[in-house]
Amino acid sequence: MADPVPASLRRRLILAALLWLVLALAASGAVLRVAFEDSIERTFQLRLMTAVRALAAVLEENPDGGLKLARPVGDPRFEQPLAGWYWQVADRNGVVLRSRSLWDATLPVSVDPAAEPGSAVFGRVTGPRGESLLTAERELSLPEREHPVHVMVAADRHDVDRELRSFDRLLAVSFVLLGAGLVVAMTVQVGYGLKPLKRLTHELETLRRRAGGRLSGGYPAEIAPLAQAMNAVLDHDAELVERARTHVGNLAHGLKTPLSVMRAELSAPGADHAVLAEQVDRMARMVEHHLTRARTEASSARALGAKVPVAPVIDEISGVLKHLHRHRPLILENHCAADAVFAGDRDDLAEMVGNLMDNACKWAKTRVRVTTLDSTGLVLSVEDDGPGLPEADYAKAKRRGTRLDENAPGHGLGLDIVRDLSELYGGHLELDRSPLGGLMARLIFPPSPNAVVQIPKNHPQIR
Numbered sequence: 088m089a090d091p092v093p094a095s096l097r098r099r100l101i102l103a104a105l106l107w108l109v110l111a112l113a114a115s116g117a118v119l120r121v122a123f124e125d126s127i128e129r130t131f132q133l134r135l136m137t138a139v140r141a142l143a144a145v146l147e148e149n150p151d152g153g154l155k156l157a158r159p160v161g162d163p164r165f166e167q168p169l170a171g172w173y174w175q176v177a178d179r180n181g182v183v184l185r186s187r188s189l190w191d192a193t194l195p196v197s198v199d200p201a202a203e204p205g206s207a208v209f210g211r212v213t214g215p216r217g218e219s220l221l222t223a224e225r226e227l228s229l230p231e232r233e234h235p236v237h238v239m240v241a242a243d244r245h246d247v248d249r250e251l252r253s254f255d256r257l258l259a260v261s262f263v264l265l266g267a268g269l270v271v272a273m274t275v276q277v278g279y280g281l282k283p284l285k286r287l288t289h290e291l292e293t294l295r296r297r298a299g300g301r302l303s304g305g306y307p308a309e310i311a312p313l314a315q316a317m318n319a320v321l322d323h324d325a326e327l328v329e330r331a332r333t334h335v336g337n338l339a340h341g342l343k344t345p346l347s348v349m350r351a352e353l354s355a356p357g358a359d360h361a362v363l364a365e366q367v368d369r370m371a372r373m374v375e376h377h378l379t380r381a382r383t384e385a386s387s388a389r390a391l392g393a394k395v396p397v398a399p400v401i402d403e404i405s406g407v408l409k410h411l412h413r414h415r416p417l418i419l420e421n422h423c424a425a426d427a428v429f430a431g432d433r434d435d436l437a438e439m440v441g442n443l444m445d446n447a448c449k450w451a452k453t454r455v456r457v458t459t460l461d462s463t464g465l466v467l468s469v470e471d472d473g474p475g476l477p478e479a480d481y482a483k484a485k486r487r488g489t490r491l492d493e494n495a496p497g498h499g500l501g502l503d504i505v506r507d508l509s510e511l512y513g514g515h516l517e518l519d520r521s522p523l524g525g526l527m528a529r530l531i532f533p534p535s536p537n538a539v540v541q542i543p544k545n546h547p548q549i550r
Contacts, residue, residue, distance in 0.1 A: 096284075097277055104273045112262050123254050128221075131247055132209050135223035138162065138240040139207065142174050146184075146238070148231045154183050164188060169216055171243035178236050189215060194222070196237055212241060219244045283310050287317075294321070341373045395436055397427040397467065401457050404441050408448050408455075417448060420456040423467075427459040430532070431512050439505045440467065443528045446502075447471035454523060464514075467530045470521035481518055505530070 138160065145157045154176060159165075164172040165186040175185040175194055182193045192215035207225050214220045220241040228235045283306050294300050301321055306314045345366040352362050398421060405419040429436045440457070447455045450473030460466040505528075506516050514532035521527035 097281055100277045100280075101270075101274060104277075105270060108266060108269055108273070112266055116258055116262055119258060120251075120255065124251055127247055127250055127254075131221060131242070132223060135209070135221065135240050135242060136207055138172075138174065138242075139223050139225050139238055142176070142238055142240060143225070143227050146176060146227070146229070146236070148229055154178075154236065156184065160186070171214075171218070171245065172241070173214070173220070174238075174240045176236055176238055178232075179234055183236075194220070194239055194241055196224070196239065211244075214241065214243065221247070283307055287314065291317070338373060342370055345370045393431060393433075395429045395431065395433045396425075397429055397436070397459055397465075398423040398425055400429075400433065400436050401440060401444075404437060404444055405457075408444055412448055416453050417451060418454050419444070419448075420454065422456060422458040424459050427465065427467075429465060429467075435508050435512075439508050439530060440469065442502070442505050443469040443530070447473070447526070447528070450474065450525060452525075456521075456523065464534045465530075465532045467532075468527055469529075470523050470527045471525035472521075472523040473525035475520055475525045476518070 141162075142156075142160050145160060147155060147157050149155050160174065162172060164170040165174060165188050167188055168190045170188045173186050173189045173194060175182050175189060177183060177196055185193065194214075195212055207223055210222045210224070212220050212222055221244050222239055222241040224237065224239045226235045227238050287302070287306070287310065290302050294302070301318045302314045304311075304314070349363055349366050352359060352366075401421045401423050405421060409417070409419060444455060444457065447469050448471070451471035452473055454472045456468075456470045458468045458470075460468070502516070509516050509530055509532070512532055514530060517529040517531060519527045519529065
């Protein structure tokens with residue numbers, strides 16, 4: 088089955104920006120259209136009111152009480168039949184005057200009865216050709232007449248609609264050009280913003296082909312943590328590779344002498360089986376040592392970023408050791424803080440602490456104590472009340488593969504394993520005399536994020 092095509096970050100950013108752009112342009116276009124329509128209708132209403140005032144200015148009463156125009160209103164469209172611009176004057180008895188453009192038609196009177204006398208009222212009516220008309224109406228009081236007369240001017244809305252259509256076309260063309268320009272600008276901007284990722288990809292591909300090295304600096308603040316994390320992984324992998332090479336070299340060098348001894352012994356008549364067995368045992372210890380280190384380094388590589396509570400691991404190991412030493416009056420004390428954590432693999436922690444606690448149990452008289460401290464980093468101490476070490480043996484104990492007591496069982500690899508594991512996590516092992524009288528083995532690890540450990544009240548002073 089083919090691998091799914093990965094989602095494109097560039098496409099995602101452009102599509103998201105395009106969506107917001109379309110919404111923003113649509114909302115802006117709607118607002119502009121409504122504002123323009125309102126503006127043009129207000130302008131048209133002003134033109135109608137100008138015509139109403141012009142009609143009122145030329146309206147006068149005949150000697151017989153009728154109404155007449157002192158002179159034409161002035162707009163030639165009022166004189167053309169069905170031209171789209173109309174006026175009429177009405178009283179209580181009906182329409183008494185009308186423009187020639189109305190011909191023999193009349194317009195319905197629609198003045199709001201609640202409107203104040205003299206105020207203008209705007210509305211819409213249907214014209215003589217069925218067209219939609221915008222109207223301006225006003226009640227006018229003449230000095231010689233007891234009742235006011237009704238003055239109306241109407242005009243075809245076609246002019247307004249024509250201007251609106253022209254504005255819509257201009258708006259559409261402008262927004263299409265603006266949107267296209269913004270899309271191009273966004274595409275260029277996204278490409279420019281993702282350029283450091285392309286550079287990062289190119290550097291990683293170069294490192295893959297070259298098999299070694301680190302990422303260069305100079306990345307933006309958003310990508311710099313990623314580059315730093317990748318450099319940490321690359322450094323860790325390089326360290327593991329270098330350690331593996333060292334292991335192979337050390338193993339090859341270490342096996343060279345036993346093999347030479349065995350070859351010489353086998354070539355001589357009457358081979359000494361005791362010598363051969365000793366050399367085989369020596370080679371077995373070497374192989375076991377290097378295999379153990381390889382396994383621990385591999386597990387530490389998998390455990391990057393893990394957080395392991397310390398106290399439960401100590402309890403588990405204490406249970407096993409209590410069972411092994413059940414015939415002795417041995418007390419194992421766990422004074423680890425409940426929130427103490429180890430930044431690494433649980434098995435590695437158990438391997439380190441287990442070796443130290445097992446060694447402490449072998450030499451303790453009655454008491455083994457495990458404590459934790461976190462000041463500048465996690466410090467885990469394993470103490471016993473045994474005889475401890477003579478001052479001259481502390482330097483000796485720091486050498487790899489050293490047996491602190493040749494009479495005790497084992498190969499002398501326990502402290503080496505603890506040292507190697509602690510160094511993989513950036514820590515180290517220290518040996519000192521315990522306030523209990525015996526040996527104090529301290530595992531010291533650097534600070535780890537989000538690992539906060541309290542000092543127990545009965546924790547001995549660590550020097």
